[in-house]
Amino acid sequence: MSYIDILKEAEDQVTPGMSACQGCGGELILRTVLKIAGKNTIVGIPPGCMAGAGVVGWNYANGLKIPVHIPLLDNTASFLTGLSQMYERKGRGEVNMIGIAGDGATADCGFQSLSAAAERNEKMLYVCYDNEGYMNTGYQRSSTTTKGSRTSTTPIGAVINGKQQQQKYLPLIMSMHGLTYCATASPSHMADFVKKVEKGLAASKKGFAYLHVFSPCPTGWAYSPEKAIEVARNAVRSNMFPLWEMDEDGYHMNVRNKTPISVKEFIQGIGKFKNLTEEDINSIQQIADQRFHILMRLAEQGME
Amino acid sequence: MEKRLHITPIGDEGMYILDTASWRVYRPVMDKEKCIDCGMCLAFCPVNAVAAVGKKFEITYDYCKGCGICANECKKGAIAMVLEGGSR
Numbered sequence A: 001m002s003y004i005d006i007l008k009e010a011e012d013q014v015t016p017g018m019s020a021c022q023g024c025g026g027e028l029i030l031r032t033v034l035k036i037a038g039k040n041t042i043v044g045i046p047p048g049c050m051a052g053a054g055v056v057g058w059n060y061a062n063g064l065k066i067p068v069h070i071p072l073l074d075n076t077a078s079f080l081t082g083l084s085q086m087y088e089r090k091g092r093g094e095v096n097m098i099g100i101a102g103d104g105a106t107a108d109c110g111f112q113s114l115s116a117a118a119e120r121n122e123k124m125l126y127v128c129y130d131n132e133g134y135m136n137t138g139y140q141r142s143s144t145t146t147k148g149s150r151t152s153t154t155p156i157g158a159v160i161n162g163k164q165q166q167q168k169y170l171p172l173i174m175s176m177h178g179l180t181y182c183a184t185a186s187p188s189h190m191a192d193f194v195k196k197v198e199k200g201l202a203a204s205k206k207g208f209a210y211l212h213v214f215s216p217c218p219t220g221w222a223y224s225p226e227k228a229i230e231v232a233r234n235a236v237r238s239n240m241f242p243l244w245e246m247d248e249d250g251y252h253m254n255v256r257n258k259t260p261i262s263v264k265e266f267i268q269g270i271g272k273f274k275n276l277t278e279e280d281i282n283s284i285q286q287i288a289d290q291r292f293h294i295l296m297r298l299a300e301q302g303m304e
Numbered sequence B: 001m002e003k004r005l006h007i008t009p010i011g012d013e014g015m016y017i018l019d020t021a022s023w024r025v026y027r028p029v030m031d032k033e034k035c036i037d038c039g040m041c042l043a044f045c046p047v048n049a050v051a052a053v054g055k056k057f058e059i060t061y062d063y064c065k066g067c068g069i070c071a072n073e074c075k076k077g078a079i080a081m082v083l084e085g086g087s088r
Helices: A003-009 A025-037 A049-055 A076-089 A104-108 A111-119 A170-175 A190-203 A225-237 A278-303 B040-044 B069-073
Strands: A041-044 A096-102 A124-130 A181-185 A208-214 A244-247 A250-253 B026-030 B050-053 B056-059 B079-083
Touching: A003 A025, A003 A190, A003 B040, A025 A041, A025 A049, A025 A096, A025 A124, A025 A190, A025 A225, A041 A076, A049 A096, A076 A096, A076 A111, A076 A124, A096 A104, A104 A111, A104 A124, A111 A124, A111 A208, A124 A190, A170 A181, A170 A208, A170 A278, A181 A190, A190 A208, A190 A244, A208 A225, A225 B069, A250 A278, B026 B056, B040 B050, B040 B056, B040 B069, B069 B079
Parallel strands: A041 A096, A096 A124, A124 A208, A181 A208
Antiparallel strands: A181 A244, A244 A250, B026 B079, B050 B056
């Protein structure tokens, strides 16, 4: 069964009309994950774009066709831990526990509860849609924001020229927690994404599964909405966002670019990067290459 | 009791639904001649506005926000973005 058939036959669990922006990557990720998970699911969505867009409901109305809760920004993973353990005790371990959080609620505020839950190997699937910032409140910088990005807290001016620090690479940090399954995915590579959600759901019955999904944001990044998938594809093609997974057999590289494009080509047409100097671009390229090299070495170790 | 469109586990008022079709400036129109039924538009539509009818795919306009991802990603160029006219 191809991934198109899976998506075609699955029922959409999200309200048909939600107030996410035109061309929102997060909405696509949310719908795809819940399509595959199906009815037998409980979802925790912390404050962020998806909660703000009405997915957790509004004025006694529900935003999903399945149970959904809004934990605090910093306790999604611990909230789901409680649910998961209670369901296990009641003999209902087959229910999918899914957390869908933005990068702020994953890499910054929510990191301590996430890290603890991953280390305890609690049974859940945690999906992070990484749009590189706090988009819901008007794009403040987060720790996963790429260097040089123009955000509302790191504006372009006389003192600084966008974000000064390099991005934190969370998926690799998460994979070192001794969890059951860890992977990165991109909505542009749908076949790979669907496969990883299925694998993640299966792994979430045994332990902690973490999925880091690239989520392009037209509003915050300042590019036109129809380019969303193109931007995500270019991120993978330029090795800025390599697609890999870690399961019980070790690390695997899922997409190998024979001729990767440069970071310069990736940032073309994205408004938040238009201030970048040659020096900035080179340092981003260097970090991307370095990261890819580390991942390749890890993947090759698994082959032996 | 009024018949509901969607059954929800909690919430008295049923489902939170927004009329996102009113946001649309450009409307995607599919050229059935060029379409090869690959389903890329369905896979990439963030709003789930592409419906599968048997082996064919059709764009529905009830909630389509008009983002244009389908037109941009269609390999055969079978989807055109046409400016909305008249009411709605």
